[in-house]
Amino acid sequence: MPIDSRILGELEKLLGRDNVLARADELLLYEYDGSVEVARPDVVVFPCTREEVVGIVRLANQFDTPMVARGAGTGLSGGALARKGGICIGFSRMNRILEVDAANQRARVQPGVVNLDISREVEHLGLYFAPDPSSQKACTIGGNVAENAGGPHTLAYGVTSNHVLGLELVLPDGEVVRVGGATLDTPGYDLTGLLVGSEGTLAMVTEITVRLLRRPEAVKTLLAIYNRVDDATQTVVEITGRGITPAACEMLDGWTLRAVEAYAHAGYPLDSAAVLLIELEGLREAVAAQAEEVTAACRACGAREVRVARDDRERELLWKGRKNAFGAVGRLSPSYYVQDGVIPRTKLPQTLRHIDEVCGRYGLQVGNIFHAGDGNLHPLIAFDIRDREQFDRVVRAANEIMAYCISVGGSITGEHGVGMEKNELMPLLFTDADLAVMRRIHDAFNPRGLLNPAKVFPTTKSCGELRVLAQPGSAANS
């Protein structure tokens, strides 16, 4: 349904012509995010204030037009795409850090602030914002809040919801409500906890109060190198089982690290089958002891070498390689499909073998680069999107992998969100009753369904060929 042309005039009146894009060539950029999904909005607007956001929302209601919030468009599940067209509300101009309260380790920021900019702003105070999605140089805190973003260091420090204390919301009817706050345990239901990770389907956020952490005094980065993928995954089982919690524990398999090395020149060993990038942080004494224990675990599981980053430069190079890995793979393959399943850490070896087997069976190239310490997989399947037959195989393989994750007691998404990419998979994880109660919450906040429609919830009754059979001995059996 084409957008009511009168709304364009109203939006231009409200925001000025510079803040409204409606030409087809201008809209092209906004039909994508970081996923493989595509959906074009009818108009993109850039509010600068909360009042303008409220004005936009009121217009959307008046003209019965869908709306969706967008940060930097780095999302990996289509969460910020205008699936039903309508207004895409870009928050890039609401990008001010409003307050830094060093004494209480808090900051109050607008949603368009880039994740890494918070940490840069408070670096001189010895503080930082812990959630560090790989896209942190570009992604915005508003997007992080919507998706409950994670990142490598969430292993030790938790995801976005662990670091957000309060929100200012613009509800789908244009009302403004503040939830939570700078203090802990505000009385009543934990609405902040509900809103973070609700994928922009319950409200838009115009202000966020975040917790800042103190920078650790010591950081040590290890690179454990393996000739067999199994040995690397077994190491993760071993480290977790020994009760060691690194700040981050990432795995890159051989195919991926070769792609990364060609781009980053970080010193990843080209002839290895897998590496673990393990970061230890904290008190000097704790880091020293952990480094010894982790090294011993790596060796016991067959690492052929355990390197320690000599200095910050080497450390940064290794992380640059890790955090830009998706981009590096983009140099090898026209498209790639990345998944986000989570499994119990004890199931890592068998799950990686399963992924390998499935992709082999479908004749697909897969790379694995993921948050091994959390059991949060990111199998990355290379393909050419112009080849529909190949894409169908990708989808079938991906669904098999996801069904397997669930069969061992896992989840379909650890940090990327459901969006419009995994919404049809939700029935694998949740019963009709589970989804019905979530749907009721959705409808209570977003009764007209104008805000970010057709996301999170399945649009079809069942998901066809996908069936989940519990694996022997898995938690899913209990």
Place this chain on the structure above:
Amino acid sequence: MSASPATALTRLEAIVGAENAITEAEALAPYEIDGVRPRLAVRPRTAEEIAEVVRIAAAERLAVIPTGGRTHLGIGGSPSRYDIAVDVGRLNRVLSYDPGDLTLSVEAGIGIAALNETLARDDQFLPLFVPNMLQASVGGALAAGLDSPLRQYYGTARDFLLGLEFVDGTGAHVKSGSRVVKSVAGYDLHKLHLGALGTLGILTRANFRTFPSRGIFPDSRGFVASFARLDGALALRRRILESALTPLTLEILSPEIGEMFAAPVSAELEPGLTSAAPWFPRGHWTLAAATGGNSAVMERHVREFARLADEEKASNVFTLEPAERPHVWGRLREAFGLLRASCPAATILKIPALPSEFGRVIAALAEIAVRAGIPSATLVRGAGIVYFALLPGALDIERLATAVAEAFRAAANCGGHATLLWCPTELKRRIPVWGEPREDFVLMKKVKATLDPPGIFSPGRFVGGL
């Protein structure tokens, strides 16, 4: 047309079996809340039985209050209606425990202490060290929203709860979250239940991440520094948190709490605390902290605690060995129970505040107590909570109500939000225990109406009478 309530009670009895339905007045006494006694208590064995009970209650509009270890039935508002207590104590199994993954799934009625005994076999624990831990259930602790001294390092349940199953007000048995350490699929409904006092549903199952206990039990060490003035203790707190140190617990106690802690605790109250705790000099403010980890980490903490305390001119400094540390930890955990044992009318306020405002809030509260002529005591969680107790000798409700109202205002003036954690029932008729609803109340009403459409769960117990 629905059947009569009497028939409904009979049907409820049939669901759980006569031996698990309590109807005699005397046997119902333990389920009483603020003098209100239910007509029936049921002890279901499964989530399905709970769902059946709720469906009948919903059809008959019978008010249901879920109970666990019944250690904190006294918190929250007085119930406006209370027909059925749903005692989840028989849902007490560990459903899955994967020590290698550090994840756990338990039924909501399981005792925290029993659970931790199980986890200890694998050198793990759940940092849900809430008051009355020896009797408290997991589900009750979640619903009551209780924190603990360990919040300094481990946070609250919100930080280590992975998912929940619950029966909503329609009688549907549903879940949110997951059983793995990371999942963003679906809405985090489980967070809504934390501290909601069972107003949104009956919890049946909870999934957690667990934590290694190596270097903490029994090895961790304590540290106690006392100061003639509050300022010194606050300065030391700031110095510790601005350093690289990572204390497990960090509290500040007023002289009254110190005095109470110094005395032996009766075995009836807490079996492990019967010896005296000679680390709290009379008339002093105290900072109590603990540290865990390997020996080098603990030595570094102890050394730097002592140095910082010295620089802040502490009058006494004690380092507690692993055998001594539990005596302080146990007292900190049970501080509210000790206060209530010492004063039947103890009125304890919970005031989340910005740490930079601690000094101002505490001074304002102390002044209010002095003006009212009511003894008081203060316990501060370093992370950002001030617990303030008014300890009247005899209950003068007028005077107490005035002081509490003033304390609410003082908290608001300092950017905090006071609530009444514990108080005499009479006071609840004068003062809303949750304070005045905030602007987000409009959303809370929507949440309540969504998860409990017939309005049968714990009516009147929560914010704004929800």
